Amino acid sequence: VGQGPLNEDAVMTIESLLLQADVGIEATETIIETLQAKLKEEALPPEEAIAYLKTILQDILDQPLQNQNNDDFVPEKDTFNIWLVTGVNGAGKTTTIGKLAHLTQKSGYNCIIAAADTFRAAAVEQVKVWGERTNTPVIANPGKNTDPAAVVYDAISAAKSRNSELLLVDTAGRLQNKKNLMDELAKIRRIISKQAPEAKIESLLVLDATLGQNGLRQAQVFSEAAQLSGVVLTKLDGSAKGGVALAVAQQLNLPIRFIGVGEGIEDLRPFSSYEFVEALLNG
Amino acid sequence: MFDALAERLEDAWKKLRGQDKISKSNIQDALKEVRRALLEADVNLQVVKNFIAEVEKEANGAEVISGVNPGQQFIKIVYDELVKVMGESNVPLAQADKAPTIILMAGLQGTGKTTATAKLALYLQKQQQTCLMVATDVYRPAAINQLLTLGKQINVPVFEMGTDANPVEIARQGIEKAKELGVDTVLIDTAGRLQIDQDMMAELAQIKETVQPHDTLLVVDAMTGQEAANLTRTFHEQIGITGAILTKLDGDSRGGAALSVRQVSGQPIKFVGVGEKVEALEPFYPDRLASRILNM
Numbered sequence: 001v002g003q004g005p006l007n008e009d010a011v012m013t014i015e016s017l018l019l020q021a022d023v024g025i026e027a028t029e030t031i032i033e034t035l036q037a038k039l040k041e042e043a044l045p046p047e048e049a050i051a052y053l054k055t056i057l058q059d060i061l062d063q064p065l066q067n068q069n070n071d072d073f074v075p076e077k078d079t080f081n082i083w084l085v086t087g088v089n090g091a092g093k094t095t096t097i098g099k100l101a102h103l104t105q106k107s108g109y110n111c112i113i114a115a116a117d118t119f120r121a122a123a124v125e126q127v128k129v130w131g132e133r134t135n136t137p138v139i140a141n142p143g144k145n146t147d148p149a150a151v152v153y154d155a156i157s158a159a160k161s162r163n164s165e166l167l168l169v170d171t172a173g174r175l176q177n178k179k180n181l182m183d184e185l186a187k188i189r190r191i192i193s194k195q196a197p198e199a200k201i202e203s204l205l206v207l208d209a210t211l212g213q214n215g216l217r218q219a220q221v222f223s224e225a226a227q228l229s230g231v232v233l234t235k236l237d238g239s240a241k242g243g244v245a246l247a248v249a250q251q252l253n254l255p256i257r258f259i260g261v262g263e264g265i266e267d268l269r270p271f272s273s274y275e276f277v278e279a280l281l282n283g
Numbered sequence: 284m285f286d287a288l289a290e291r292l293e294d295a296w297k298k299l300r301g302q303d304k305i306s307k308s309n310i311q312d313a314l315k316e317v318r319r320a321l322l323e324a325d326v327n328l329q330v331v332k333n334f335i336a337e338v339e340k341e342a343n344g345a346e347v348i349s350g351v352n353p354g355q356q357f358i359k360i361v362y363d364e365l366v367k368v369m370g371e372s373n374v375p376l377a378q379a380d381k382a383p384t385i386i387l388m389a390g391l392q393g394t395g396k397t398t399a400t401a402k403l404a405l406y407l408q409k410q411q412q413t414c415l416m417v418a419t420d421v422y423r424p425a426a427i428n429q430l431l432t433l434g435k436q437i438n439v440p441v442f443e444m445g446t447d448a449n450p451v452e453i454a455r456q457g458i459e460k461a462k463e464l465g466v467d468t469v470l471i472d473t474a475g476r477l478q479i480d481q482d483m484m485a486e487l488a489q490i491k492e493t494v495q496p497h498d499t500l501l502v503v504d505a506m507t508g509q510e511a512a513n514l515t516r517t518f519h520e521q522i523g524i525t526g527a528i529l530t531k532l533d534g535d536s537r538g539g540a541a542l543s544v545r546q547v548s549g550q551p552i553k554f555v556g557v558g559e560k561v562e563a564l565e566p567f568y569p570d571r572l573a574s575r576i577l578n579m
């Protein structure tokens with residue numbers, strides 16, 4: 001990065017880096033403009049210009065949490081929490097549920113899982129394996145292609161009668177352009193509010209870090225149907241950077257809560273904008 | 284039909300009005316718009332660079348046909364090049380001289396391998412071929428169960444040895460079983476794996492070495508971003524693929540990953556997945572995908 005405002009080479013380098021991380025062309029341009037504006041104000045040596053670029057990126061990611069003081073994202077103790085886990089097909093929802101069950105059980109929460117993917121082959125069996133691994137009861141409907149909203153309804157009752165502190169709801173993968181499936185999700189979301197008005201509800205979108213620009217579209221549509229409150233970014237153990245999360249944080253004001261870094265039970269980490277940005281810019 | 288991109292090209296092409304040839308100097312703004320469109324469609328940056336260079340070569344010196352909007356004429360060049368690069372349509376599955384034909388499925392986690400295995404089996408069955416599916420994913424919870432359930436749905440037998448067996452051994456015995464049953468085609472489902480996971484890639488290489496497949500199909504999610512090029516490169520270098528299946532095209536992603544996969548591997552995209560159901564498999568049409576990538 002040059003001494004004065006960025007020269008063409010520096011712009012090209014930064015642009016390539018961001019584009020190859022799936023940040024997207026629009027967000028990339030905005031980021032570079034912000035950096036240029038800063039450099040017009042004051043000439044920065046290269047290291048400081050890079051540091052400033054990192055600040056820009058981190059600010060984007062931290063912005064959604066601006067008015068919240070607890071940065072540890074955990075279920076509220078001695079309260080009924082419901083975490084709804086949503087996303088497109090194969091993103092890593094069920095695995096994330098398993099990891100979350102493990103994490104919360106370990107921290108002493110009384111947790112329960114609703115197997116509300118009643119559609120995909122062996123989806124219930126899959127979540128049941130995670131239930132066994134984590135010692136977490138799984139509420140499922142033995143029938144095939146049953147109404148997932150009914151499973152959620154049953155699971156809320158079960159959670160209440162067991163005095164559970166956390167109900168994790170696994171949902172079927174759905175592409176955001178499938179209206180009927182998004183309506184189904186909206187119905188699930190409504191039932192949660194209605195059946196558990198006292199509960200603290202988190203509605204999480206699982207985004208695959210390998211995703212390109214469609215991730216933004218996903219966040220937009222799921223946001224409406226499921227009243228999203230946060231994002232889980234999975235598969236960051238691969239070489240993909242998950243840059244679309246920047247656009248998601250910026251445009252939808254959604255905080256990223258966890259990252260998935262493997263297929264194992266322990267492979268879930270709290271999100272750190274610092275680490276994310278370091279990984280994104282370090283090739 | 285070329286509306287979205289054409290509109291954006293308008294300004295770029297004002298320069299060209301009154302000129303009779305497309306040249307290096309008057310084409311630059313238009314190329315920038317194409318670059319932007321491809322990046323928005325998730326085509327890999329390096330692949331975009333190569334493609335743009337090709338288009339520039341192709342367009343350079345072309346006569347501006349009088350009466351035709353030069354923007355339209357230029358987009359036609361881009362579109363044709365895209366179709367050309369994306370390869371032939373309807374490349375069939377490999378067929379062994381002597382049964383069984385062996386098809387190996389590979390790819391990252393969650394791309395749709397298991398579903399595509401069942402889809403292909405159903406597709407072959409409709410062509411009066413008999414199939415066996417082999418469950419070598421011993422890692423993902425209930426992966427075997429998933430394939431068994433799909434097998435039941437389409438009435439195709441599944442060979443499995445539980446989750447304690449070695450995937451290479453399961454694949455080997457699966458082929459034995461296929462020969463014993465005398466089926467026409469055996470499809471081997473494998474666990475999802477990251478291309479940077481050396482142990483898992485070595486396992487896949489060993490499965491391939493052991494079963495000597497006639498077709499090795501990389502299953503790629505159409506929503507994949509820049510990573511499509513990297514993963515294709517590594518799978519092709521380390522395993523050697525003979526084709527690809529692009530899944531989840533029923534979504535609204537632009538599908539630029541297809542261009543990356545094709546450019547990097549040189550191998551054809553044989554089928555596309557267009558839904559969660561086992562029937563939702565279609566042959567690949569390069570012209571349709573070209574339109575989709577250009578948002579037309």
Ligand SMILES: Nc1nc2c(ncn2[C@@H]2O[C@H](COP(=O)(O)OP(=O)(O)OP(=O)(O)O)[C@@H](O)[C@H]2O)c(=O)[nH]1
Nearest residue numbers: 089090091092093094095173235260261262392393
């Ligand atoms: N490498 C890696 N793989 C992951 C991660 N999270 C999930 N996976 C894998 O991704 C695949 C899909 O994960 P699932 O949890 O079944 O995804 P899902 O969103 O529930 O899928 P559907 O219910 O079919 O829509 C599985 O093979 C998981 O093991 C992660 O953080 N890293």
Ligand SMILES: Nc1nc2c(ncn2[C@@H]2O[C@H](COP(=O)(O)OP(=O)(O)OP(=O)(O)O)[C@@H](O)[C@H]2O)c(=O)[nH]1
Nearest residue numbers: 089090392393394395396397398475531556557558
């Ligand atoms: N909408 C849609 N969903 C698909 C398509 N192909 C697969 N899926 C869904 O994508 C998810 C993952 O599919 P799988 O077949 O389990 O993927 P996989 O590659 O075997 O996953 P792993 O074995 O965990 O690596 C499931 O929810 C499938 O129903 C498709 O073409 N369209």
Ligand SMILES: [K+]
Nearest residue numbers: 236238239240
């Ligand atoms: K990564």
Ligand SMILES: [Mg+2]
Nearest residue numbers: 093094117123
């Ligand atoms: Mg699932």
Ligand SMILES: [Mg+2]
Nearest residue numbers: 396397420426
């Ligand atoms: Mg599978």
